[in-house]
Amino acid sequence: MLARMAANFYWLGRYVERTENTGRLLEYQLVRLVDTDADELALGWRVVYRTLSQPPPAAPADVDEAEAFLIADAYTLTGGLVEDTTNPASMISCWEMARENAREIRPRLPLRVWVCLNQGYLWLRETEFADVWAEGPVALVSQAIDRLRLLAGVVDSSMARDDAWRFLELGRYVERLQQQIVLLDVWDRIGRRGNEGPAAPWADLLRVCGAFEPYRRDRSLSLQREAVLGFLIRNPEISHSLRFATERIDAMLRGIHPGGARHPLAAPHRLVLRTAASLEASDASGFSSLIKDSWDLHDVIMATYVDYPVTARLPS
Structure with missing residues (x-):
């Protein structure tokens, strides 16, 4: 292509x-x-x-x-x-x-x-x-x-499940990953109840992400910050969780460039694996590193598949 x-x-x-x-x-x-x-x-x-x-x-x-x-x-x-x-x-x-x-x-x-x-x-x-x-x-x-x-x-x-479809899906889930990280970060910073004023309810965050009913089934009715953010970060079954988006990005990259998933890893594959590891280790204390990784992922994808020098070529 x-x-x-x-x-x-x-x-x-x-x-x-x-x-x-x-x-x-x-x-x-x-x-x-x-x-x-x-x-x-x-x-x-x-x-x-x-x-x-x-x-x-x-x-x-x-x-x-x-x-x-x-x-x-x-x-x-x-x-x-x-x-x-x-x-x-x-x-x-x-x-x-x-x-x-x-x-x-x-x-x-x-x-x-x-x-x-x-x-x-x-x-x-x-x-x-x-x-x-x-x-x-x-x-x-x-x-x-x-x-x-x-x-x-x-x-x-x-x-058809060809490279055209894979690049379209790759774009969807890179965008979703970036937007969801920013949403969680903004909600966490604005939503924490201070000495004055209201806080953004954690139940509303779940509703925005289409995860309220699954959360009620899998967790208790208690909506604590760590539990809600952990659910939206690491649950692989919620379509707007960070882990779900990361797994879809990894699957699309493997389809586009299967050799990139073998050692030595291609740059996009390596960054996706690092992001996935960061999600698993995240304690929801901050999202700045995840935001940077998501933007870097876009840049690496562009540099690898779109903006590479004309004297180079993709691995066969």
């Missing part, structure tokens, strides 16, 4: 995953608008914006004014992360970038995958945000998430 096409598949996977991640965070926040206190809403917006590396919104200090601001201006805050084409982190911008990467590799992409991706993008672009918001703040985001999950199902059922 040409390095250019591999990069397009890789970034297609990344942008699709990034769009869904933004949607999941917004869905969590918008569901809570009706019956949540103003200070808790403000905390929720800080979690959302910081996880997406966006400047957090500023709210008035007075409680009554803050409540009116955060409920009335939720429309503006949400719109900036859904339909604002000037914001590179918005859902429409990420979906558009996914579509552009798919357009570049259109001959290698099954028709059903392209149609599903393109229809979803056109639907979001042509939707009147104000009209859908009037029906319910969470409606548009929930529909977008459903369309993205439909796309994932079409990819799973339509694509």
Whole structure:
């Protein structure tokens, strides 16, 4: 496969995953608008914006004014992360970038995958945000998430398990690993209860990650910081756990470059194994080293499979 096409598949996977991640965070926040206190809403917006590396919104200090601001201006805050084409982190911008990467590799992409991706993008672009918001703040985001999950199902059922599919999946799970590490880090730092103000509930973190019910089945109803973070770091059966993403990345790399998994290990394989070992040894005391490893992993993948010198070639 040409390095250019591999990069397009890789970034297609990344942008699709990034769009869904933004949607999941917004869905969590918008569901809570009706019956949540103003200070808790403000905390929720800080979690959302910081996880997406966006400047957090500023709210008035007075409680009554803050409540009116955060409920009335939720429309503006949400719109900036859904339909604002000037914001590179918005859902429409990420979906558009996914579509552009798919357009570049259109001959290698099954028709059903392209149609599903393109229809979803056109639907979001042509939707009147104000009209859908009037029906319910969470409606548009929930529909977008459903369309993205439909796309994932079409990819799973339509694509051959070749290098095109592997690079697409590799991009998805590298993005998921990075985003989930940042989410856990932000939630842990903002969510710890201080002397004043609310803390982000650990149950809500589990719900954002789709892990609340599995946690209740496998653990007790007691939601302690160490137990929740350990569950979301090391549980191999939760699709948004760090271990699950790391194992999927390792599987895709082994398929792309089987020889890289043998001694001496190729750089991407070596870094994935180091990340997996760090996850097993992690005591949830901090995520800075994991964040660095996840970014380094992207750089190493690019250097190995995309940006290598033209005088070099990949091992056969």
